[in-house]
Amino acid sequence: MTVREVHHRLGVGQSTLRNWMAVPDKIPESKRSCPRCHGCPLDGSAYAYLLGLYLGDGHIAHGRKGVFRLDIACCDDWPGLTEAAVQALAAVLPTNSVGQRQRTGCTIVNMTSKHWPCIFPQHGPGMKHTRAIVLKGWQDEIVSEFGEEFVRGLIHSDGCRAVNRVRRPLKGGDRWYEYPRYFFTNASDDIRELFTDTLDRLGIEWKRSNKRIISITKKEAVARLDEFVGPKY
């Protein structure tokens, strides 16, 4: 059967089928690690989260012999987020081991692989906001399916949940009201657009606070984000 026919019969994406067919038999199973080159299964939920982290605080460095290292900078104030980054890396490339380097106030969670540029094709020279950041079709499919995880990764890296406290004087004494809100700050127009497009798809209202900051302040929208993001931990 042709790729098209198999696609229609099984509902598996055509690009995925072509990847499976392209696996060279000469690569032993133990040497296969890449979801793109070797057709290894990819954990979509972990990938969407890691993509958010990568587009926020992630960096891919070119090492020796065609090996790349993905670094995710994690603030030591939130050990739960460091652990979430470790787990996402381990789920996306289970064949490789996760490393951690301590820096002042933060931990760099990292993993080396020859395949980071296949897994994150947005890798390129210079800062992310100086070049176009466009998702490939297969990444778009994953982000559409796991939009919440993608938004969670972006907010965990470049966003925050802040609480605005307001005092209201009343007869029986002052009362304090708390208004939680979310902010996402990124210098790249493309990355902010990926963030807001995904919020639109999830039906979460947002607004632009200034050129680089997107805010989510409406009560229902904040409640929706609280379901799958919440305060940093």
Ligand SMILES: [Zn+2]
């Ligand atoms: Zn690869």
